[in-house]
Amino acid sequence: MFNRTVCLTVALFASLPSSYAQQPDASEIPGYRHTVEKSRFFAGESVARTKVVEENGFTKYQGRNGVLAIDQKTGLALAVRSDGADKASRVPASAGASTAVLDPDEHNKRVVNYFVRAGLPRDQVGVVHANTYLSASGPTSKAASIEPRVDGYATIVSRQAGGFDVVDSVAWARIDGKGQVLGEWVYWPPIPAKVVDDARRLNETLNGAGRSDFLSKIPSPQKTGKVVIRHASPFAGGGFEAFASYDVIERNERPERATTSVYVRHFDAEGREFRLPHEMRNVGADYPPKEARPAAQ
Amino acid sequence: MAAKRDFKRTCITVAFVLCGSPVMAQTSTDIIVESVTDYGPGDQLVNSIPNGDGFAQGMLFPGSRFTAGARYTNSAVYDTDFVDPAANSVGNDTTYFDRRNRAIAYFTGHGITDHGCSTVSCSTSAACTNPATAQGGGAFRLPGVCRFSPFDMPRCCYMVDRQAVTRSPSDKLNGLVNYTGGPVRWGESPQSGGWAGAGTDGGANLVVLDISHGVLPPFWAETFVRANAGVQLIATMMTGGGDTSNVPDRGSTFASFFRANENSRVAEAWVQTMNSLPASEGGSCPGGGGGHGFNGCGCNLVIGMDIDAARANASLTESWVHLTQDSNDALGNRFFAARWVCNYPIKAGRAAWVLP
Numbered sequence: 001m002f003n004r005t006v007c008l009t010v011a012l013f014a015s016l017p018s019s020y021a022q023q024p025d026a027s028e029i030p031g032y033r034h035t036v037e038k039s040r041f042f043a044g045e046s047v048a049r050t051k052v053v054e055e056n057g058f059t060k061y062q063g064r065n066g067v068l069a070i071d072q073k074t075g076l077a078l079a080v081r082s083d084g085a086d087k088a089s090r091v092p093a094s095a096g097a098s099t100a101v102l103d104p105d106e107h108n109k110r111v112v113n114y115f116v117r118a119g120l121p122r123d124q125v126g127v128v129h130a131n132t133y134l135s136a137s138g139p140t141s142k143a144a145s146i147e148p149r150v151d152g153y154a155t156i157v158s159r160q161a162g163g164f165d166v167v168d169s170v171a172w173a174r175i176d177g178k179g180q181v182l183g184e185w186v187y188w189p190p191i192p193a194k195v196v197d198d199a200r201r202l203n204e205t206l207n208g209a210g211r212s213d214f215l216s217k218i219p220s221p222q223k224t225g226k227v228v229i230r231h232a233s234p235f236a237g238g239g240f241e242a243f244a245s246y247d248v249i250e251r252n253e254r255p256e257r258a259t260t261s262v263y264v265r266h267f268d269a270e271g272r273e274f275r276l277p278h279e280m281r282n283v284g285a286d287y288p289p290k291e292a293r294p295a296a297q
Numbered sequence: 298m299a300a301k302r303d304f305k306r307t308c309i310t311v312a313f314v315l316c317g318s319p320v321m322a323q324t325s326t327d328i329i330v331e332s333v334t335d336y337g338p339g340d341q342l343v344n345s346i347p348n349g350d351g352f353a354q355g356m357l358f359p360g361s362r363f364t365a366g367a368r369y370t371n372s373a374v375y376d377t378d379f380v381d382p383a384a385n386s387v388g389n390d391t392t393y394f395d396r397r398n399r400a401i402a403y404f405t406g407h408g409i410t411d412h413g414c415s416t417v418s419c420s421t422s423a424a425c426t427n428p429a430t431a432q433g434g435g436a437f438r439l440p441g442v443c444r445f446s447p448f449d450m451p452r453c454c455y456m457v458d459r460q461a462v463t464r465s466p467s468d469k470l471n472g473l474v475n476y477t478g479g480p481v482r483w484g485e486s487p488q489s490g491g492w493a494g495a496g497t498d499g500g501a502n503l504v505v506l507d508i509s510h511g512v513l514p515p516f517w518a519e520t521f522v523r524a525n526a527g528v529q530l531i532a533t534m535m536t537g538g539g540d541t542s543n544v545p546d547r548g549s550t551f552a553s554f555f556r557a558n559e560n561s562r563v564a565e566a567w568v569q570t571m572n573s574l575p576a577s578e579g580g581s582c583p584g585g586g587g588g589h590g591f592n593g594c595g596c597n598l599v600i601g602m603d604i605d606a607a608r609a610n611a612s613l614t615e616s617w618v619h620l621t622q623d624s625n626d627a628l629g630n631r632f633f634a635a636r637w638v639c640n641y642p643i644k645a646g647r648a649a650w651v652l653p
Contacts, residue, residue, distance in 0.1 A: 019404070046387070050332070053586055056360070056361075056556040056557075057556065060557070066558065066561070067560075067561075069423045069556070078554070080557050080558040080565075081562075082561060082616075083557075083560075083562060083567075084560045084613040084615060084617070084618065084622075085614020085615070085616070085619070086615070086622070087529075087615065087619070087624075087625040088611075088625075089609055089611065090608070090610075090611050092607075092610055093634055093636065103644075104642040104644065121512055126577070127576065127577065129576065129585045129586045129641070130586070130608045131572055131586065131638050131639060131640055131642075132569065132639045132641065132642055132643040133568070133636070133638050134596075134637050134638070134639065136634075137606065137609060137632070137633060137634035137636050138606070138632065138633070139606075139631060139632055139633075140519075140602060140631060140632060140633045143517060143519060144440050144456075144518075144651075145515075146515075147648075147653070150645035151636075152641060158576045167575045167577050167578050168575050168578075170574070172572045172573065174572075178414070179299065183565075185569075185572065233549070234553075235355065235553065247578075249542075249579065249592060251540075251542045251578060252339060253410075253492035254336075254339075254496055257340075257407075257409075257472075258411055258435075259340070259407045259409060259462055259509070260509060261335070261340055261341065261342050262345055262509075262541065262542045262543060262579070263408070263543040263544070264544075264579070272468070275343075276545070278347060278549070281346075281347035281354070281545065282346055282347065283353065283368070284371055286367075286369050286373050287368055288367060
């Protein structure tokens, strides 16, 4: 009986659409999965006519002008135009782009509405801002005096859960003046509720009597940081993992070498440093073998 | 005279194309990734190797059109790997970074902080004529510009060489790869021709410099014009107040655009990589934005150069498929086209970094 129940449960989950992660579950903060039906990348085109192929780890919906690729394992969805051209064709770089450029604030408003209407939980929308697309061209001899042109914007939607930044979740879209989506990216996985609780406890420690003790444990000269939720990137490999973290920006200057290193360090509730799964990537030995040379005299 | 030479070169190129020369049909598919995490005690870029390996993993898989060329890390990355032997006899880029059949050559590690800026405030670039007032390291020279950023009030800044940094006992140039005024020539090939004076023994079609301060505004062309000896595209980071953050996923994110759609534009993939990196990792940019692989304000920038404006512009349209085709190698560097995405809003019609 038990085995049968387990089998039925597994079968049920297997038969659910990929967006099952949106369903409320007390043990997790729901995620959002972008789908071909929700995307406006193929606006004006019949979704039923897109060609569907499995390729390079993605389910790809191939339309007239581009591809919506969805990684069924991680939920990452990205839409990319198929507008590459050979140099010999001498297609201008601006070909296909709309001449109308939305104001960045208006762009932000439209993109947030687009994602929220598609199903991205409004209460998880954190900071929203616009990135700017620019270009310049001309004779190299006059390059410094050529004024760059603003070509448009992408709106970036950051995520919050329980009042904490979910740093590694990203949704962005770029739309033209007609509302056509020119490109988009959504990675918004469900987060275990326990991780939000961990973040809350860590935050309480930092706002309470335990602050000095916690900060003294951190093996970094830089103590100023922020409690956030971190999780595996879509390219981490392995299973999904999420963490509450006290993130600190480490910045070291080496004036004698004219270098500065900047990276983010992560600390758990005990002040122990840890690394995210994608920060531990290492494919192994160098190749092909390189002959070491004697040191310079 | 130069125009006459260009015309002759173009005619030869057209003739080769029409004749279906096997030289023009050449494709390059190898990828080399050189990553430096270890710069010595107290100077670790902990995410360089994960970043470089992420790019290689994302590009190299069964059925990929790209092939594994080389992977070197830490002290196995020599400054001479990037240097052309025709420009400096210690150089060995023909074996490593710029070897024939390289489609993509990716370096992740340190850049340098030399900025060429003075404390002389300004309201027009016409006032910036005295490079001797610049501070910090480097050899400052004209042109000068009145540069500002969300962090900085307008002040006179001058051209200064950009460099990548290695750390190996085998370095022969003090671990500095000067790709602005130094002995660097990338991409010279039988298809590009030897117009850069470095022979035709190179091969890189796309060079990625995943480093701090890869280029500073508005010197996008001045910085790379000498290094461009036939390379189709150069991708890097431009800071506008702030610094590049050493992140583990810039390479893998860039590669994901290829895996999603090999008919998409390489240039667009690089600039949109910025959008796709976490927005709230790294310091903010005043006025909104920041993060995305930067601590402060910055941009992902890609530049192509060629013999005429149409070819330079068209370099930004090349797909991943076209990138492998050496017929797209640059035939000159008289024209440029650059595209970039910045991690903060800049309103159309307003000066972005420089007061005219």
